[in-house]
Amino acid sequence: MDFIKQKVVITGATRGIGKAVSVSFLERGATVIGIYGGNKEAANRFQSECQHLSGDLQLHQCDVADTQQVQSFFNTIEEQYDTIDILVNNAGIRQDKLLVLMDQENWQRVIDVNLTGTFNMCKYAVMLMLKQKYGRIINITSPVAHIGFAGQTNYGASKAGQIGLTRSLCKEVARKKITVNCVSPGFIDTELIDDLSPELLKEYKKSVPMRRFGKVEEIADAVLFLASKNASYISGTVLDVNGGL
Numbered sequence: 001m002d003f004i005k006q007k008v009v010i011t012g013a014t015r016g017i018g019k020a021v022s023v024s025f026l027e028r029g030a031t032v033i034g035i036y037g038g039n040k041e042a043a044n045r046f047q048s049e050c051q052h053l054s055g056d057l058q059l060h061q062c063d064v065a066d067t068q069q070v071q072s073f074f075n076t077i078e079e080q081y082d083t084i085d086i087l088v089n090n091a092g093i094r095q096d097k098l099l100v101l102m103d104q105e106n107w108q109r110v111i112d113v114n115l116t117g118t119f120n121m122c123k124y125a126v127m128l129m130l131k132q133k134y135g136r137i138i139n140i141t142s143p144v145a146h147i148g149f150a151g152q153t154n155y156g157a158s159k160a161g162q163i164g165l166t167r168s169l170c171k172e173v174a175r176k177k178i179t180v181n182c183v184s185p186g187f188i189d190t191e192l193i194d195d196l197s198p199e200l201l202k203e204y205k206k207s208v209p210m211r212r213f214g215k216v217e218e219i220a221d222a223v224l225f226l227a228s229k230n231a232s233y234i235s236g237t238v239l240d241v242n243g244g245l
Helices: 016-027 038-047 067-080 105-131 153-176 196-207 216-227
Strands: 009-012 031-036 057-060 087-088 135-142 178-185 238-241
Touching: 009 016, 009 067, 009 105, 016 031, 016 057, 016 087, 016 216, 031 038, 031 067, 038 057, 067 105, 087 105, 105 135, 105 153, 105 178, 135 153, 135 216, 153 178, 153 196, 178 216, 216 238
Parallel strands: 009 031, 009 087, 031 057, 087 135, 135 178, 178 238
Antiparallel strands: none
């Protein structure tokens, strides 16, 4: 799989899974337009790390939950590239609390970033993809969408919403040769789980049949397959990458 001359937009592109996905596309010759939320230090560090790769990397700061910022971002991309080929919605946050202790802000921010952010990015990406009647959209969801974990009602709802959005949108754009799929990573060794206690991490690892957490590169491989032309007849599906969870 090579992605030479393809334009790839990736949210949450500078850390964790998004970083691995970005590097994988860059190694295969793609132009990666990466979005990060607010960590400029991580973005600058990532930009320096990728200078030797064959693809071209551009980074933009954008709050995917802010419709005006997303619209402005895509206006810039349209002026520069006219259209894009691939969108990877990876940006996501957790703010865990039991539902009875969760305030409105904890609920709304997770929904806004994880679900509304996916909606915003898909909406404007599809508008550009329709111009060439081709595109690949991959939304990074979670097993929490169908398994559920205590303290993650906001996160679980946002991830289940992504799956519903994916399955509906794929039917709207199928005739235009645009596919829309999800990759659902299980427990992956990233900073997203750094705030969990050692006891909880040990318990979660025991729940995985393979008895280990996944690597970001294993998620990137799944994303690249769904983004490739080899996956032209796959749409509306959820690819679980979770060690048998």
